[in-house]
Amino acid sequence: MTAAIEARGLVKRYGELTAVDHVDLTVRSGDVYGYLGPNGAGKTTSLRMLLGLIRPDEGSAKLFGHDPLVEGARALDGVAGFVEAPRFYPYLSARKNLELVAALDGGDAKDRIEDALETVDLTGRQHDKVRGYSHGMKQRLGIAGALLRDPRLLLLDEPTTGLDPAGMRDMRALVHRLAEDGLTVLLSSHLMSEVEDLCDRVAIVTRGRVVYEGALDELIATTAGRYDVRTTDDAEAALIARRARGIRGVTVSRAGLSLEGDETAVAHLTLDLAQAGIGLRALVPRTATLEELFFRMTEGSADAEAPALVPA
């Protein structure tokens, strides 16, 4: 099956600065894919290259197997979205703006204007000039513009940036709904909670390079297997744990024990402790949050951190 997005070795340089550095991305049909990175990591530049707005210095990008730089607008069939803030003609009404982009889409895009306005809750303000729209309304209009294309793939660049909490909630609910309808979504964001909430696969990018690409739960799982343990006798428990099969990295502190092992080994350890008359006060699996992983990968030396996890 052809990937919705397949980017290979994308490079974009601006003089001395390498904004995007050999980026590979694979977004499968049906994915809700988070493109996560700090501001200035090269996310928007990558998205612009995917949409054919920017020419890469190296590499190529294909959408459903078609390269926009080679095939032009035809490669964008079934693809919609926006990079940075969606922009419209301020001197035209929202309705006229949608009519304009629908005309540039051709086909039956114009017939979808009513539904799109309703979906983003702008029906009542459709005849207002975009000049008077708030940031949130423009974001919603951007989504409406994207929906006119009846897309199979939606690329959204920081769709909740600048929105108030209610606007962010509504936007996330909208993306949820669209994903449930079967759309493939590429969501570029620097907000961990947003990506964790919406996405099933992620790429983490820093300084123009992808340091992780894969399933979100697999990423979280890479940090699983460590447990915090508190017992009635931590010193004795530590001795037993060090002898136990499958248990590694046992450390003792005032807070208790910390150790590594798979679920079976830890279960056996609890029995050993019970047989030794040591009571278990707490056994807490310790997994890193996406936020912790993100900072671990994007701060300090990205080159050193990345291979310790899952190769991108």
Added chain:
Amino acid sequence: MSAAAVHTRTIYTWEVRKLAAQKRTYIGLACALLVPLIFIVSLLADDGSPEGVPFADTVRETGLTIPLVGLFFGAFWFFPLVTALVAGDIVAAEDGHGTLKTILTRSADRWQIFVAKVLAALTYSFGALVLFVLVSTVLGGIFWGFDPLVSLSGTEISMGRSLLLVGGATLAYALPIFAVTSIAILLSTTTKNSAAAVVTTLMLSLIMQLLGIVSALDFLRPYLLPQQFNAWQGLLREPIDWGPIVRAAWVSALYGIPCLAWAFAHFLRRDVTGG
């Protein structure tokens, strides 16, 4: 270039509709209405006639001289300015509004967007010219009647033929206007800045006029754009002198086509980073 999903005519229609929704469009058109009015009021208020100007001697004998004298004066800065006002903005405004990314991520190819913009700018330039000539002719006719013109060779031209020649003069005048439009589009595309494109177009036009009055550069004059704005006068001679018209066509093409080709190549390959 791929087979287009959207017809270029559709994009052109929307480019014209966008122009119709912008105030700057009406500034140029309002000037095209006002300038003939001001000229006529000045003729009514004073007995004198403009000097060194074709048809100056017969300016009050028939209203048909009014558009022709207007065309003569309009070449200095009026038409270059009116043309640049829209053509210099037509691509740069998209950069200014950040809307280039909006229209380039739909189903229209870049070449179609560019062609539609060029056609819309040419439509506006030609529309402003036609409006100017129409208003001048009608107002001139109201105040001084629709009598036959006296040609620049001194012969009387019938009423019907006079009107035809005014129309012909308008078409001949459109040639250098299209060249100025092309220069403005190039500047609009490459500078991405409306003000810079408009001012630079006007400056280039004025510089060429200055070059045209330097006697040491007489050899250059036939190839400067301002000279081509007077080519229409060949039509008002008996017999018609086609030489200036033909020269205006190829000199204007010499300016216009490379500018459009350069702008086209730039537009097709440029990175869209703003917005």
